[in-house]
Amino acid sequence: MEADSQNWILMVTARAPTNIAVIKYWGKRDEKLILPINDSISVTLDPEHLSATTTVAVSPSFTSDRMWLNGKEVSLASERYQNCLREIRSRGKDVVDEKNGNIIKKEDWQKLHLHIASHNNFPTAAGLASSAAGFACLVYGLAKLMDIEERYQGELSAIARQGSGSACRSLYGGFVKWIMGKEKDGSDSVAVQLANEKHWEELVVLVAVVSSRQKETSSTTGMRESVETSELIHHRSQEVVPKRIVKMEEAIAKHDFQSFARIACADSNQFHAVCLDTSPPIFYMNDTSHRIINSLERWNRFEGTPQVAYTFDAGPNAVMFVPNRKVAGCLLKRLLYYFPPDSSKSLSSYVIGDTSILGEIGLKSMVDIESLTAPPELQKGSSHSTYPGVIDYFICTRPGKGPILFRNEDQALLNPKTGFPLESS
Numbered sequence: 091m092e093a094d095s096q097n098w099i100l101m102v103t104a105r106a107p108t109n110i111a112v113i114k115y116w117g118k119r120d121e122k123l124i125l126p127i128n129d130s131i132s133v134t135l136d137p138e139h140l141s142a143t144t145t146v147a148v149s150p151s152f153t154s155d156r157m158w159l160n161g162k163e164v165s166l167a168s169e170r171y172q173n174c175l176r177e178i179r180s181r182g183k184d185v186v187d188e189k190n191g192n193i194i195k196k197e198d199w200q201k202l203h204l205h206i207a208s209h210n211n212f213p214t215a216a217g218l219a220s221s222a223a224g225f226a227c228l229v230y231g232l233a234k235l236m237d238i239e240e241r242y243q244g245e246l247s248a249i250a251r252q253g254s255g256s257a258c259r260s261l262y263g264g265f266v267k268w269i270m271g272k273e274k275d276g277s278d279s280v281a282v283q284l285a286n287e288k289h290w291e292e293l294v295v296l297v298a299v300v301s302s303r304q305k306e307t308s309s310t311t312g313m314r315e316s317v318e319t320s321e322l323i324h325h326r327s328q329e330v331v332p333k334r335i336v337k338m339e340e341a342i343a344k345h346d347f348q349s350f351a352r353i354a355c356a357d358s359n360q361f362h363a364v365c366l367d368t369s370p371p372i373f374y375m376n377d378t379s380h381r382i383i384n385s386l387e388r389w390n391r392f393e394g395t396p397q398v399a400y401t402f403d404a405g406p407n408a409v410m411f412v413p414n415r416k417v418a419g420c421l422l423k424r425l426l427y428y429f430p431p432d433s434s435k436s437l438s439s440y441v442i443g444d445t446s447i448l449g450e451i452g453l454k455s456m457v458d459i460e461s462l463t464a465p466p467e468l469q470k471g472s473s474h475s476t477y478p479g480v481i482d483y484f485i486c487t488r489p490g491k492g493p494i495l496f497r498n499e500d501q502a503l504l505n506p507k508t509g510f511p512l513e514s515s
């Protein structure tokens with residue numbers, strides 16, 4: 091490092107996706123290192139619709155490590171941030187900053203301070219795995235800044251895991267397994283990619299962001315209470331999940347949607363059963379979530395084979411999978427029939443993401459939604475209700491790719507001259 095010039099700033103910007111588990115992680119065997127009691131499998135979602143973008147910067151002019159999340163400064167004091175920063179710093183390499191001609195020696199990473207700005211392209215309050223994308227992006231971005239290559243497959247995922255367990259799976263695109271591992275130090279508790287996002291390209295994902303005023307129990311607290319008080323969680327982790335993991339891997343490898351759907355729904359329902367088996371019981375799903383499940387199960391039963399798979403994390407939002415765009419159209423029609431927007435909303439604010447499916451099924455405006463008729467699985471003449479206004483919005487998306495580095499400085503969230511957040515970030 092050149093002692094005379096203190097004004098240089100080196101920074102990189104990266105983007106990392108969120109992921110949704112189809113075999114859930116719930117329960118830790120080590121709280122500090124974040125080691126799970128079972129393997130889990132997730133689908134990475136398209137970062138165009140659901141991702142975190144993070145700029146990490148280093149400069150001798152920075153006086154402490156600082157972070158801004160969605161424009162607001164947040165504390166880095168928590169053990170989770172500190173563990174990630176320590177693990178990454180200890181692996182830093184000599185870096186030549188070509189722009190400014192500086193050389194950062196690997197030992198300098200211990201002394202130099204970092205500025206971090208991160209932004210989610212979806213509302214954090216929507217209860218969509220923002221910490222998974224956030225920690226994955228932080229670790230990936232810092233690894234790029236410090237020129238760190240993995241010494242073993244999954245090394246970076248083992249660092250992201252220490253920020254938030256599910257974050258380890260966001261380091262890969264497509265279909266990802268988090269192997270629980272056996273080692274005490276957690277070095278073998280890593281994520282591996284089962285197949286990339288191109289493997290099952292026809293799959294369509296629909297997220298229903300369900301309105302909720304209730305403050306939910308965090309995953310961290312919820313799973314701790316489940317491990318301490320639920321009997322079912324131990325049966326699940328020891329007997330049920332190992333078999334499901336094998337079957338789910340097979341279903342993904344063979345594009346077997348029926349098995350995929352059956353296992354994903356059963357696993358989501360068992361995870362919520364574990365929550366109910368916890369003392370005091372934890373309720374993540376609400377009435378709207380239950381109504382979504384009812385309508386999807388009714389449709390699946392009517393058709394005789396699963397048309398749609400659903401899964402719910404630690405909140406009321408539904409994530410639904412369908413095998414192709416045609417079935418996605420059928421699903422959207424049903425959802426918009428049962429759960430129309432309240433009258434203040436426009437169709438373009440109610441269905442976001444890849445909205446081209448709407449056009450394919452002839453839905454162009456609110457008038458088209460109002461004229462939707464009851465789906466055939468509702469018996470003629472039987473009384474049923476529709477529920478306007480209980481869903482905030484839908485996101486149409488698909489399996490997506492893993493983290494990327496932005497080459498272009500336009501994407502940066504920190505001012506390259508000052509190292510402080512840009513207005514818009």
Ligand code: DP6
Nearest residue numbers: 111114115254255256309310403404
């Ligand atoms: C229900 O990864 O948020 O989404 O490791 O304590 O940070 P911590 O928990 P977190 O838990 C995610 C739980 C889940 C299921 C899953 O993603 O596998």
